[in-house]
Amino acid sequence: MSDQSRKEHDQTEPASLDDMTHEPLTRRSFLKAGAAAVALSAGTAITLSPLKDLDQHFSVNEFFQQHYEELTPEMMEKILERIKQEIKRDYDVEADLRDIKPTPGVEFAYALNLGRCIGCRRCVYACMDENNQSRDPEIQYIRVLEMEKGSMDIESSNHYYNPETVPNKGKYYMPVQCHQCRNSPCTKACPVKATWRDPDGIVVVDYNWCIGCRYCLAACPYWARRFNFATPKIASNDINTEMAYLGNRIRPRGVAEKCTFCLRRTRQGMLPACAEVCPTGSRIFANILEPGNPISYVLENKRVYVLKESLQTFPRFYYFFEK
Amino acid sequence: MLYVWPSYCQEPYTEHEILPAFKILDLPKTWSDKTPVYKEPKLLFYTQEFTYKCSKCHVKDLTSKPKKSHLPFGAHKDMLFTHGLNLRCMNCHNPEHPDAFTDYDGSVIARDKPVFLCRNCHGVIYRDWRAGVHGRINGYWNNKLGPQKKIECNQCHNPHHPKFPDLKPMPPPVNPVAHKYEKDKHHE
Numbered sequence: 211m212s213d214q215s216r217k218e219h220d221q222t223e224p225a226s227l228d229d230m231t232h233e234p235l236t237r238r239s240f241l242k243a244g245a246a247a248v249a250l251s252a253g254t255a256i257t258l259s260p261l262k263d264l265d266q267h268f269s270v271n272e273f274f275q276q277h278y279e280e281l282t283p284e285m286m287e288k289i290l291e292r293i294k295q296e297i298k299r300d301y302d303v304e305a306d307l308r309d310i311k312p313t314p315g316v317e318f319a320y321a322l323n324l325g326r327c328i329g330c331r332r333c334v335y336a337c338m339d340e341n342n343q344s345r346d347p348e349i350q351y352i353r354v355l356e357m358e359k360g361s362m363d364i365e366s367s368n369h370y371y372n373p374e375t376v377p378n379k380g381k382y383y384m385p386v387q388c389h390q391c392r393n394s395p396c397t398k399a400c401p402v403k404a405t406w407r408d409p410d411g412i413v414v415v416d417y418n419w420c421i422g423c424r425y426c427l428a429a430c431p432y433w434a435r436r437f438n439f440a441t442p443k444i445a446s447n448d449i450n451t452e453m454a455y456l457g458n459r460i461r462p463r464g465v466a467e468k469c470t471f472c473l474r475r476t477r478q479g480m481l482p483a484c485a486e487v488c489p490t491g492s493r494i495f496a497n498i499l500e501p502g503n504p505i506s507y508v509l510e511n512k513r514v515y516v517l518k519e520s521l522q523t524f525p526r527f528y529y530f531f532e533k
Numbered sequence: 534m535l536y537v538w539p540s541y542c543q544e545p546y547t548e549h550e551i552l553p554a555f556k557i558l559d560l561p562k563t564w565s566d567k568t569p570v571y572k573e574p575k576l577l578f579y580t581q582e583f584t585y586k587c588s589k590c591h592v593k594d595l596t597s598k599p600k601k602s603h604l605p606f607g608a609h610k611d612m613l614f615t616h617g618l619n620l621r622c623m624n625c626h627n628p629e630h631p632d633a634f635t636d637y638d639g640s641v642i643a644r645d646k647p648v649f650l651c652r653n654c655h656g657v658i659y660r661d662w663r664a665g666v667h668g669r670i671n672g673y674w675n676n677k678l679g680p681q682k683k684i685e686c687n688q689c690h691n692p693h694h695p696k697f698p699d700l701k702p703m704p705p706p707v708n709p710v711a712h713k714y715e716k717d718k719h720h721e
Contacts, residue, residue, distance in 0.1 A: 321666075323666075328699075328700060329702060330700045330701075330702050330703065331702050331703035331704075331705075332703060334703060334706075335703050347707075348706060348707045350706050353706070369705070369706065370705045370706065370708050371702070371705065372702065372704065372705045373702070374701065375699035375700060375701055375702075376699060376700060376701075376702045377699070476674070478678065479673045479674065479675035479677070479678030479679055480672070480673050480674070480678075480679070481670065481671070481672065481673065481674050485670075486669075486670075486671050486672075488669060489669065489700065490669075490697075491667060491668040491669035491670070491689075494665065494666055494670075495674055496665075496674055497674060497675070502664075503665075504664055504665035504666050507661075507664040507665070507666055508666055512666075
């Protein structure tokens, strides 16, 4: 189009916005634009496709969940309902999940008779049954150390012993689990306050608040904390369906967990599973604020040994032997 | 060492008779070890020895011999007597009342109260047991919420052979080092 003809064209018709900004729509430009739009939408779909699987591992409600201390009863009810649904989806069991609060006027303590323990590991497996630990990879709260008689050297102990019958000659056994310290290093190490001491003395973990940094594992001098490196695997008929929010509910991947003195049982007045199953009766559990309780009797009348007393952790777990 | 009693001599105590106060609580279904200790097969106490009434054969008293010996090899040969050097039956069994125990002065201790007999010698352990420090306890720590079940001496200990048989331990935890080694070997 020559300059002259353009001038004529301008004069005859007022310029539309289309003419000023765009080239006229040709077949070529139409196909170009169409192909670009298809490519863009396909690319977006591929980029975002992992998000479709995301809601299996992540829920918006969990992301916006408040800290345990700030939860109102209604919020807690919703959370419990959500976790129940997750357990139903992942493990195919109907869980009776509750948030069990500590009772005022109760402080728990534990005593273990080193002279009577024979190292049969019944407590370890009762604990696994009660607390829904992962079976593969294997997580156990209680380690039974086989020690030389006359020695208190934990470094030379063996926890992989497997003789035909126990007790072995010349050995004694020291089960180690969470000591529920009054001055607990693990709760101090936690950067997000996902673990704390409850008024009844139990150190608990909110598994939904834990970020999985494992500082608490490093801080614990008793090797009492365990970490879920993989999603817990438990057969559905092995699952204990009576669960507590801070206690034995099935843990997600990437959180720390620990012995809670069988919080689900003890806060409802029952004895812990390890204490009930012990065939020698060497495990004693009581509320130390109650007058005339067995733990006070032990502290008054027996020789009591506190593991790693020099660390000033003031455990609620005492070892003792006969005078 | 299972000794089979002749059927005409067999009149076992029913559970109701021998265990009125000793009924063990029903255990939760999630425990790995569902059997109470004394019912483990190696502890022959209830399965073999004390399911029979002494008065079945010793009609009058324990010191007089029964008229007929029903047992082919002589009585009480199946028992192990390793309770110290205490081999005199009448130290514990009441000679006049075959189904009861005897106190120091010859008075009767009921058969379902063995604690009152055992404490005569094992006073320290009795004190521990009473405080809840000796022996296995089942049930609730809080009496207000539920029953607590203490078990008595002869529910765990065989009084004639008090030493426990050794137990087989449950399997050890997975050793990560050995586990890794096994895995690597498997891959090669």
